[in-house]
Amino acid sequence: MTTASTVFVVDDDQAMRTSLQWLIESTGMKVLTFESADAFLAGYYPGRAGCLLVDVRMPGMSGLELQAYLTREGYRLPVIIITGHGDVAMAVKAMKAGAMDFIEKPFHDEDLLRSIRRALEYDQRQRVGQAAREDLQARLADLTPREHEVMGMVTDGKSNREIAAALGVTPKTVEAHRARVMEKMRAESLAELVRMALIAGREEGA
Structure with a gap:
């Protein structure tokens, strides 16, 4: 985990909040406590790294309702539920x-x-993966429409000559497009370019 990660504790019991804060901070982790779901939502901004530790039963919005709200709004914050015997x-x-x-x-x-x-380690893995996906999308966005065509054919296993015939250009022109694709995608090898194309394809199909 990174120092930017925060454990967000939401519990209406002040004694429990204090106890949890002391316990978690004793390990060097950063903690913020809130007495209600509404207070948490007022103090949290989307994308902040960490995890949520929330009680099930609270006045107002319950822990389950808060979890459902975060999911509905697309927040990726990992949630840990604290529950009593009856819950x-x-x-x-x-x-x-x-x-x-x-x-x-x-x-x-x-x-x-x-x-x-x-939960914090999971959150960090998710953030690293998201950053990598965003970087890949930025590289793809930098390609021209023709470079996208060439990349698709190259990663499908077609030769320069086959691509040239399909596009009505010379093999030398295909080589130039291919070189620009490799440069813009920052791919060190054809295998790496194929891997990028596979990842991009999964993202589009998600």
């Missing part, structure tokens, strides 16, 4: 809706910290 069925529902974990009260400190670390 296990709801916690299972939260897991099915995408929560990373649920922790039953009373919980062991190490179990909670292990879950938090796993």
